[in-house]
Amino acid sequence: MKKINKICCIGAGYVGGPTMSVIAHKCPEIKVTVVDINANRIKAWNDENLDKLPVYEPGLKEIIAETRNKNLFFSTEVDKAIDEAEMIFISVNTPTKTYGKGKGQAADLKFIELCARNIAKVAKDDKIVVEKSTLPVRTAQAIKNILDNTGNHVNFEILSNPEFLAEGTAINDLLHADRVLIGGDETPEGEAAKEALSAIYEHWLPKENILKTNIWSSELSKLVANAFLAQRISSINSISALCEKTDANVQEVSKAIGLDSRIGSKFLNASVGFGGSCFQKDILNLVYIAKSYGLQEVADYWEQVIIMNDYQKSRFANNIISTLYNTVSGKKIVFYGWAFKKDTNDTRESAAIYVADALLEEQAEIVIYDPKVSEERIYADLDYLNTRSEEENRKLVTVVKDPIDASKDAHAIAVLTEWDEFKAYNWETIFKQMLKPAFVFDGRRILDKEKINSIGFNYYRIGENA
Numbered sequence: 126m127k128k129i130n131k132i133c134c135i136g137a138g139y140v141g142g143p144t145m146s147v148i149a150h151k152c153p154e155i156k157v158t159v160v161d162i163n164a165n166r167i168k169a170w171n172d173e174n175l176d177k178l179p180v181y182e183p184g185l186k187e188i189i190a191e192t193r194n195k196n197l198f199f200s201t202e203v204d205k206a207i208d209e210a211e212m213i214f215i216s217v218n219t220p221t222k223t224y225g226k227g228k229g230q231a232a233d234l235k236f237i238e239l240c241a242r243n244i245a246k247v248a249k250d251d252k253i254v255v256e257k258s259t260l261p262v263r264t265a266q267a268i269k270n271i272l273d274n275t276g277n278h279v280n281f282e283i284l285s286n287p288e289f290l291a292e293g294t295a296i297n298d299l300l301h302a303d304r305v306l307i308g309g310d311e312t313p314e315g316e317a318a319k320e321a322l323s324a325i326y327e328h329w330l331p332k333e334n335i336l337k338t339n340i341w342s343s344e345l346s347k348l349v350a351n352a353f354l355a356q357r358i359s360s361i362n363s364i365s366a367l368c369e370k371t372d373a374n375v376q377e378v379s380k381a382i383g384l385d386s387r388i389g390s391k392f393l394n395a396s397v398g399f400g401g402s403c404f405q406k407d408i409l410n411l412v413y414i415a416k417s418y419g420l421q422e423v424a425d426y427w428e429q430v431i432i433m434n435d436y437q438k439s440r441f442a443n444n445i446i447s448t449l450y451n452t453v454s455g456k457k458i459v460f461y462g463w464a465f466k467k468d469t470n471d472t473r474e475s476a477a478i479y480v481a482d483a484l485l486e487e488q489a490e491i492v493i494y495d496p497k498v499s500e501e502r503i504y505a506d507l508d509y510l511n512t513r514s515e516e517e518n519r520k521l522v523t524v525v526k527d528p529i530d531a532s533k534d535a536h537a538i539a540v541l542t543e544w545d546e547f548k549a550y551n552w553e554t555i556f557k558q559m560l561k562p563a564f565v566f567d568g569r570r571i572l573d574k575e576k577i578n579s580i581g582f583n584y585y586r587i588g589e590n591a
């Protein structure tokens with residue numbers, strides 16, 4: 126079996142950065158180079174101040190401190206890293222297409238294709254090319270065609286090795302992965318490539334947790350895993366709406382059903398709606414693929430998961446508006462949290478963006494506090510929607526660094542992310558500073574209901590009749 130000494134990863138994002146850091150940490154004899162065309166991102170990965178890394182993940186900076194410039198390197202020299210490596214991971218973004226055929230559903234593979242063309246141009250010896258990005262089923266064939274037809278007639282083995290880490294727990298997920306999936310050709314060369322990749326993971330994971338499949342099963346399994354996970358959230362969120370109309374409590378329902386070992390207790394937390402860069406994109410991709418094979422019923426089934434998620438976000442915003450006497454115009458509403466979940470600085474598809482947009486349409490004044498998200502990012506998220514002018518967004522939205530001070534003269538507080546620190550705030554002080562009646566809308570169900578009510582707040586949370 127070929128022993129790998131040099132790895133290159135194209136794409137220094139939320140997956141490439143943490144994944145390669147863990148590989149470098151666990152495989153000190155392998156030189157790992159992470160490359161990106163975004164020079165600012167690479168500069169941030171190389172910043173001496175580890176609090177300035179472009180990705181915030183608990184445990185990441187400690188690993189970077191140990192490995193960076195020993196056997197882990199971040200660079201913009203893409204061609205050089207490709208040339209040197211025996212194994213190349215492609216970990217670039219695969220967003221939903223915003224133009225042309227499949228607009229709004231299909232995955233945009235232009236970055237993947239550019240990588241394949243670049244590898245073909247540079248490679249002078251045999252390479253194993255690993256799809257780490259999430260890709261539509263049968264993409265490997267397209268990559269192989271490009272490599273074989275434009276390359277220097279060296280041999281490329283393509284593997285699919287989807288990543289299952291969740292942000293906020295990425296390091297732990299990588300160190301203790303439930304499974305690693307490796308798909309590849311069922312030829313002797315394909316099997317050898319799978320073994321070479323497996324040997325890397327075997328540095329820290331039991332061999333029985335490394336699952337080898339054909340390449341198409343591997344590509345499809347990634348989309349299906351995300352669809353199943355998101356489906357659980359939409360299922361419980363649909364029930365949260367029913368709980369709010371009855372005297373049922375969604376947390377009690379979750380617990381009661383989750384204790385059935387066939388259902389299981391994880392991923393049943395009702396919320397303001399799932400966000401993140403993956404769930405929506407990957408389900409839309411699955412919907413598109415199903416449609417393109419003429420499977421309309423299959424497509425409709427999965428699309429409902431997204432429809433329910435959109436409904437949950439607008440339901441939350443509408444409840445704020447109707448509770449505040451059907452008008453939020455000129456009212457100060459404080460958002461606690463902007464990230465799509467706790468322990469990450471990522472805001473892609475965060476429910477907070479859509480709730481803010483709905484309230485801004487009603488001319489609310491929004492004050493936002495998030496412990497890890499920058500002001501620049503928040504304005505960029507709102508501007509990207511193109512709902513109103515950039516000036517209007519800056520007029521109606523303020524981003525602050527002091528969450529307690531923010532509550533002065535506020536009509537309402539909305540909890541959009543489940544950051545632990547929100548639970549520990551002095552809610553008595555917050556209450557005193559707010560206009561009365563003082564409202565709290567808890568989109569994450571993290572506050573102590575009895576305590577908050579006893580302070581005098583009008584408290585609403587997802588999945589419970591107030």
Ligand SMILES: NC(=O)c1ccc[n+]([C@@H]2O[C@H](COP(=O)([O-])OP(=O)(O)OC[C@H]3O[C@@H](n4cnc5c(N)ncnc54)[C@H](O)[C@@H]3O)[C@@H](O)[C@H]2O)c1
Nearest residue numbers: 136137138139140161162163216217218219236258259288
């Ligand atoms: N974020 C997650 O939690 C997660 C988890 C599992 C899988 N995934 C999948 O992994 C892939 C990457 O996701 P991400 O969140 O890390 O994206 P990201 O946007 O954070 O990072 C992608 C990086 O690739 C770089 N890039 C794009 N084209 C390039 C090129 N031709 N050459 C060099 N660099 C290039 C970009 O500049 C960017 O820095 C996606 O397919 C995603 O679906 C993401």
Ligand SMILES: O=c1ccn([C@@H]2O[C@H](COP(=O)(O)OP(=O)(O)O[C@H]3O[C@H](CO)[C@@H](O)[C@H](O)[C@H]3O)[C@@H](O)[C@H]2O)c(=O)[nH]1
Nearest residue numbers: 288289290291292358392393394396399400401403465466
């Ligand atoms: O019970 C739950 C669990 C999650 N969420 C929300 O769902 C979203 C996604 O959360 P999570 O799955 O923990 O984070 P991601 O980083 O998006 O990770 C998902 O997407 C990744 C990208 O494909 C996959 O690798 C992971 O396995 C998959 O969990 C977030 O907004 C969460 O707040 C809920 O509302 N209720």
